[in-house]
Every structure is written in structure tokens, then in C-alpha cells.
Amino acid sequence: MTRHPLEKFRFCPVCGSSEWVINNEKSKRCLHCNFVYYANVSAAVAVFIRNKEGALLVCRRKKNPAAGTLDLPGGFVDIRETAQEAVIREIHEELGIHVTSMTFLTSIPNEYVYSDMTIHTLDLLFDCEVGDFSCMEAADDVADAFFMPLNTISPDDFGLNSIKKGIIAFLNKNI
Ligand SMILES: [Zn+2]
Incomplete structure (x- = not known):
């Protein structure tokens, strides 16, 4: 029901x-x-970033929902903010790095349980480039951030359903 x-x-x-x-x-x-x-749905952004070797930047969630599971960097779009501004702000807040270019990939609806209430979201997925990772440091609601070669990634390790679907599509080169 x-x-x-x-x-x-x-x-x-x-x-x-x-x-x-x-x-x-x-x-x-x-x-x-x-x-x-x-x-109405709440908009959120999630970002694919790869290093020169093609490995994917992956975060570990610090907070619930799905604390401790893997995630893509990103977060909710603020009021009166564009999705592109949210990408730049979230990546800087969470990782201390600067996005230099971005391409919209696709959007995936999600249900995000917060404070025992289901929030309906629309996750907007972007492919982004970052020139310099030397100052990267996990902060905000990210416990850890690291690169994973694509052949070592298991979608089931990603706790949020929309992100899991996005990872599957990304690995299958469908987005
Ligand atoms: Zn009334």
C-alpha cells in the first residue's frame, strides 16, 4: 500500500x-x-568524479539514513539554488575540492527516510571533473572519501536505492 x-x-x-x-x-x-x-519532491544532487586513472570517488556516509554505507558525494539542493550551484557547494563542503566542469547524466526518484518520515526526492546525477585532489578531505556528513577502481565496486555496498541504481547504470555505461 x-x-x-x-x-x-x-x-x-x-x-x-x-x-x-x-x-x-x-x-x-x-x-x-x-x-x-x-x-512536492525535494531535489538532490549526486556526483560521479573520476581521477586520472579512471577510479571513482566514493564516500562513506557519516549519518542516517544508511550511515556507514557507501555513497556518491552530493546532497540536497538549497532553496533558491540551481542544481549546478548545489553540485559546486556540496562537493566543496564535503570534500574541500573544486568542480571545474559538469555534465548532467540523468535523474532518479528516491525515498529518503529522515526523522521517521519518508521524504520523496529527485536525485539529479552529474558527471564532474576536478582538476586538483591534493586538498581533498572528508568533512560535513561524509565520514571518509576514497577512489575505487570501477572493477572493485559492488552496487550493493551503496545504501541509498537511487544511488545504487545510478552506480549500476554508470558501471553498465547506460548513463
Ligand atoms: Zn486550517
Whole structure:
């Protein structure tokens, strides 16, 4: 059974009424004050970066969901930010390195459980180049970052479903 994305929201956030009912599959409406709220997807970016030898830059997640599993660098797009700006900001925040060029690859929907609530995301995957890795250091919500030759990567080691799908497509050269 598909759960309504706003099932945890039991009262109208404007007037507090409990007459807060399902309006359609992605919104709820207040029967008291007529406020309507839509649960739209949250945009996120995930980035493929390879070194001169062709090995892929992989991170280990510090935080839940899926703490301890492998991940691609990236994160949520901020309000009023472009996806390209999010790529540059996240890679610098997490790894201290600078993206010099990027190509959009594909997008993959995901369900991201945070604070015991399912957040519906759309992960935007980019292929990026970085000129200088000498100052690379894992920070922010990344526990560790390292390069893996493509023939040593196992998609099941990636804890987030969308990233696992992206890794499979990348290894199969489908993106
Ligand atoms: Zn209301």
C-alpha cells in the first residue's frame, strides 16, 4: 500500500484544525480554513568524479539514513539554488575540492527516510571533473572519501536505492 506523503501531518499547520483531510495523492486540505499543502519532491544532487586513472570517488556516509554505507558525494539542493550551484557547494563542503566542469547524466526518484518520515526526492546525477585532489578531505556528513577502481565496486555496498541504481547504470555505461 502506498502511504500518503503527508500522513504524519495530522492537523492543519495554519489553524490547527483536525479537519485536515487528503485532497489528492500528494496534498491535504483543511476543511476549517481551506489551506491546501502539496508535498512536492525535494531535489538532490549526486556526483560521479573520476581521477586520472579512471577510479571513482566514493564516500562513506557519516549519518542516517544508511550511515556507514557507501555513497556518491552530493546532497540536497538549497532553496533558491540551481542544481549546478548545489553540485559546486556540496562537493566543496564535503570534500574541500573544486568542480571545474559538469555534465548532467540523468535523474532518479528516491525515498529518503529522515526523522521517521519518508521524504520523496529527485536525485539529479552529474558527471564532474576536478582538476586538483591534493586538498581533498572528508568533512560535513561524509565520514571518509576514497577512489575505487570501477572493477572493485559492488552496487550493493551503496545504501541509498537511487544511488545504487545510478552506480549500476554508470558501471553498465547506460548513463
Ligand atoms: Zn486550517
